[in-house]
Amino acid sequence: MMHRVRKLSLSLTLIAGTLAFGSPSAYTLEEFTFEQPAQHEAFRDLIAKLRCLVCQNESLAGSQAGVAQDLREEVYRMMLEGQSDDEIVTFLVERYGDFVLYEPPMKPSTYILWFGPFIFLGVGGYLLFRTLGRKKDEPEEDLTEAERARLQRLLAAGGDKQEKLK
Amino acid sequence: MTAPRSPARTATTKAKRRALIPLAIFMALAALLFYGLQLDPRKVPSPLVNKPAPVFELESLDDPSRTVTNEILVGKVSLVNVWASWCPSCRQEHGELMQIARNNDVQVVGFNWKDTRPEALEMLRRYGNPYVVSAYDPDNRYGLHWGVYGAPETFVVDGEGIIRYKHIGPVDRNVWETTIRPIVEQYRPQSS
Numbered sequence: 001m002m003h004r005v006r007k008l009s010l011s012l013t014l015i016a017g018t019l020a021f022g023s024p025s026a027y028t029l030e031e032f033t034f035e036q037p038a039q040h041e042a043f044r045d046l047i048a049k050l051r052c053l054v055c056q057n058e059s060l061a062g063s064q065a066g067v068a069q070d071l072r073e074e075v076y077r078m079m080l081e082g083q084s085d086d087e088i089v090t091f092l093v094e095r096y097g098d099f100v101l102y103e104p105p106m107k108p109s110t111y112i113l114w115f116g117p118f119i120f121l122g123v124g125g126y127l128l129f130r131t132l133g134r135k136k137d138e139p140e141e142d143l144t145e146a147e148r149a150r151l152q153r154l155l156a157a158g159g160d161k162q163e164k165l166k
Numbered sequence: 167m168t169a170p171r172s173p174a175r176t177a178t179t180k181a182k183r184r185a186l187i188p189l190a191i192f193m194a195l196a197a198l199l200f201y202g203l204q205l206d207p208r209k210v211p212s213p214l215v216n217k218p219a220p221v222f223e224l225e226s227l228d229d230p231s232r233t234v235t236n237e238i239l240v241g242k243v244s245l246v247n248v249w250a251s252w253c254p255s256c257r258q259e260h261g262e263l264m265q266i267a268r269n270n271d272v273q274v275v276g277f278n279w280k281d282t283r284p285e286a287l288e289m290l291r292r293y294g295n296p297y298v299v300s301a302y303d304p305d306n307r308y309g310l311h312w313g314v315y316g317a318p319e320t321f322v323v324d325g326e327g328i329i330r331y332k333h334i335g336p337v338d339r340n341v342w343e344t345t346i347r348p349i350v351e352q353y354r355p356q357s358s
Contacts, residue, residue: 066306067306067315
């Protein structure tokens with residue numbers, strides 16, 4: 001019984017909180033309706049790939065910024081007009097730059113971004129193997145007479161100990 | 167106790183120099199990344215610089231019957247200033263824009279963005295109007311074509327209607343003197 005009361009009061013608090021703080025003008029994707037579910041899917045996929053320039057860690061799909069809503073509407077309008085994803089992306093890149101894309105395009109100025117990690121890995125790997133290979137090739141240094149005698153002594157002593165332990 | 171060892175091979179200078187290579191690479195990378203930290207990610211370079219200003223056709227803010235188009239940009243260097251009454255930084259730069267408009271041979275064109283007419287007019291009434299005209303774009307119809315993503319933004323447009331520079335954020339005295347003014351002078355039509 002207590003449990004239920006507590007649960008109820010918790011829900012009421014949450015609802016009150018939502019009513020108090022949830023902005024009535026919060027944007028949702030529900031206003032964007034398509035005749036075919038596939039189109040809706042394509043719309044969501046596309047806006048998820050586009051960056052909101054106001055809140056740069058958010059995609060157009062998730063941002064509550066006014067500009068993001070404007071761009072969503074524009075993308076929606078262009079899709080309804082039957083423009084392809086490429087055309088829409090080009091339209092936005094022409095105006096806002098490559099920065100609207102979460103995935104930077106492959107071009108000379110971004111080669112280092114795309115290939116840099118592999119180059120680092122390759123060079124690092126090459127150096128690592130070369131160093132290891134060289135270590136193997138290096139001949140062991142010869143022991144001096146005195147060292148050799150000491151080694152024999154130590155081995156003999158160690159062997160004895162092991163014998164005793166057994 | 168310890169027996170004499172074979173003399174440790176002395177490192178040649180070449181090997182020593184080699185050992186410094188990783189350090190050098192690390193320092194170069196650190197310098198690059200440190201430089202990256204100084205950049206402001208909010209300042210996204212505009213792909214429109216050195217391209218013709220996007221075409222627009224909007225109502226004038228103070229007179230709905232008048233239309234403002236790209237025509238206004240022809241023949242003079244213009245500052246196209248994106249502003250709104252809801253934007254605190256716009257108010258911050260307002261005084262400087264007034265000064266610029268008063269003291270320089272450059273026309274300041276307003277681009278009133280995502281605002282309401284009464285509030286925008288109220289702001290001009292209260293703080294003065296530096297603009298030869300303000301285009302009124304409450305629904306971001308053309309702001310989008312200009313790549314506007316916040317206010318204030320200021321474009322320098324030359325007499326041929328080509329965007330030469332875009333400044334993001336408020337224009338203060340320093341920005342005007344060191345950055346914008348030289349560009350304005352550079353593109354000023356050579357007239358008698």
